[in-house]
Amino acid sequence: MKQVHSFPTLAGPLAAASAYATGYRESKTNLHPTATLAQLRNSFGGDLPAKGQPGEQVIADLIKAAEPGLVGNTQPGFHAWVMGSSHPVGVAADWLTSVWGQNAALYQGSPAAATAEETACDWLLDILDLPREASVGITTGATMAGFIGLAAARDELLRRAGYDFAETGLQYAPPVTVFVAEDTHASNLAALRYLGFGTNNIVAVACDDQGRMITDDIARHVARVSGPRIIVATAGHINSGAFDDFHALADLAERHGAWLHVDAAFGLWARASVSTRSLTNGIDRADSWSTDGHKWLQIPFDAGFAIVRDSQAHRRAMNITAGYLPDDPDDGRNATHFNTELSRRARGFTVWATLKALGREGIADMIRNHCDCASLLAHKLRRLPGIRIHNDVMLNQLILSFDRGRGDADANRMTQAMEAALNADGQHFFRTATWQERCVLRVSIISVDTGPEHIQTLAQKIEALWHDIRR
Template identity: 45%
Template sequence: MTDADKAPLDLAYRQAIEYLTGLAERPVGATAGTEQLLKTFGGPLPPGPGSATETVELLGRAAAEGGIPTASGPRYFGYVTGGTLPVAIAADWLVAAWDQTASLYNLSPAVMVAEHVAATWVLDLLGLPEGASVGFPTGCTMAHLTSLAAARHKLLADAGWDVERDGLTRAPQVHIVAGAQHHMTIDLAARYLGFGTGRIRNVPVDDKGRMIAAELERVLAGLDGPVIVCAQVGDVNTGAIDPVGEICDIAHRHGAWVHVDGAFGLWAAASTALRPLVAGVERADSWALDAHKWLNVPYDCGIVVIAHPEAHRAAMLNERAGYLPPATEGERDAIEWVPDFSRRARSLPVWAALRTLGRSGVAEMVERCCALTHRFAGQLAGLDGVELLNDVALNQLLVRFGDDDEVTRAVIARIQSSGVCWFGGTVWQGRAAMRVSVVNWRTGEEDVDRSVAVIRAALSEVSEERAAVPAV
């Protein structure tokens, strides 16, 4: 490698360190608009080669001018996106530098062994069945797809149908049952697999968004044929957790497969203090979660766990092409567990994060985020013009201002423009609300306190402005 080749790498490293070091004080949210960013990135395609260093400088300029939101910063509470642990970033840099296709053992033995170890650590940490199979897809959408594909395989194979060979045209109908508050990625997986969203039966939920077990019993009693039940551990609005143990008992009595959407909430199982909230989750048949959420590794990294490895493997890699090596006992081939063939070694940052944090470190991170969410609730409760719409179950809080959709959205916009913190809007039970998601390892008590001060100021300003407008 020449000095010219090293120069853009050195510059990228310096820019990354500068960005990460300044996260706590950088404006939260993007400040550069499309027009400004098009001036930075746009123009005609260059006619020939240019300077790699200048290209990297341009990327750094985009970040410096506010085109890169600090979603990994300590006061970003808009989406359940998580931050990035330094060791996970470092591992991800090495993944890019090594450029290993992490799909077959013989392409990268070290990565595949590390992935196997990471998989066993995940099972141990979350209390999931020791013999379950684990894959590392891009995120929860593909983890759902993988899980529902495995469920489809097993349920239809049990009914005498080979879905991988014969498709769904004349196959027995597979019913999908989910809580009425289920996440849209369940719908996406159903669409991608050919089930269609119209086949999903929604089970009524309580006022917190949790599936009502008695209603599930009623719905299942009216269905014939194969059934997949989708439970949820951690609603994206309220953090609510379905009674997953009871759901497993009911569903299994009816011969159904239980899939758990645990995108962020399943990490609660890593904490002995929070584990009772997900009691019985280990009795499900498949689980989907994201490492790029509460484990705080870089995007993109989901995790899929399936209690029936043979169904998992059959759904993902039914037959091997002649150019692929045969499966060998004790050697992990990632293509057996995820939809993609060519894939980066996204499991390596997971291994690095788990090795560095250890069991107690993961638990402390999850518990601290939950405690900080309670801190938000405690400071906002009782303030004039503030209504909390949910009890804190994990790390999610819904806040409404002035009991008015327009006021709520105006306060959110005012907060976002402050540059100090960032919260997103949502609609809960037909009313506009602000969503508070605490899932970043960097967030501390001072970030909560500073953000609450901004919330109070924004509400006061919006209220004064509305009071000054004469009634029509």
């Protein structure tokens, strides 16, 4: 039989990619894309070749087509969103993960991947000082981690109410009420929708000016409802960086038999540093937590962690079984017990490698540095008239607006003008957002390379630009 296609050897394409990759970050001086959508479509488009092309040429073509459309989120001047900068050791481990090509669903499918993941999960619980009996699912990010944690919550609460969700399904289940902050992250609402919850099942709780749930308000709402209840708290508000009162929410959950889930996409890592650990007091009393690895931990995209105190509830919600899927009691970890995926990338290798490269002290130092940088920027900007800092700077986030005293509409225009001015030279990447009915400039300090010297430069740049813009 004629062989249709012979795969190229790894050496050529990998050598080409490696030669380019080692110098990419040093050469990425403009953090903004330079190509238009039409140009990118033209570069990537065209008819698929009838015959395969040499691997080195394909990689060269990919670089040429992609580079003008890349964003510099691995650079210290990137502040638009909370995106990690992909630690170099994690990147190297990610390359190996692709070279090895393992499907990390089952222990027997890849004992090495399963064991690396098992060890990394133990390290995570230790670093974050969460209950050691908890189970961890490594998944794509905090959205799916939240989905997993909330699935465990839904199924376990229904089980306690005498309802077998696995047998009867959601259609005839007792109603479950979910309490979220009125300012909750959109990913929580998405996860709830995927799990079959509609707006009538969700109670929005009033928040203070930092986005924290007002505990008296949620207490009133919870007391009015009977039946299964889920409370979704926040550790590290997406704009302000604020933390809910976890002790108060845990007390409330215990009184009413509710499940407390914490959306901690990046705020959970405050536990890793003594300088910020107190922000998370009481968070260990929750029933489940969702967090990202590709944000503050700097693991290459994508990585997230679903952590559930009750490992059996976690497994009941997620376990995938079939006659062809081995589940020997002498095997190591089967990721199918804790995740939605049956075919899955061996993310445990990059998690293990990044944790090992940073170490406990490196993670703590990185968290402290970013929070110190945020405080330094706030200190520099507070003395400048017309620049307003809207959040209590306690983490790595600042929310700014620029106001000449000519009304809200003018302040919104000034904030948008500052965004454009900061982005103009390509050295920084900022985006505005709408928060509390005003236009604000988000400042997220997240790159592993960002330090006080970058913040000093940024503060001077903002001062000079504001002097010109406000006139």
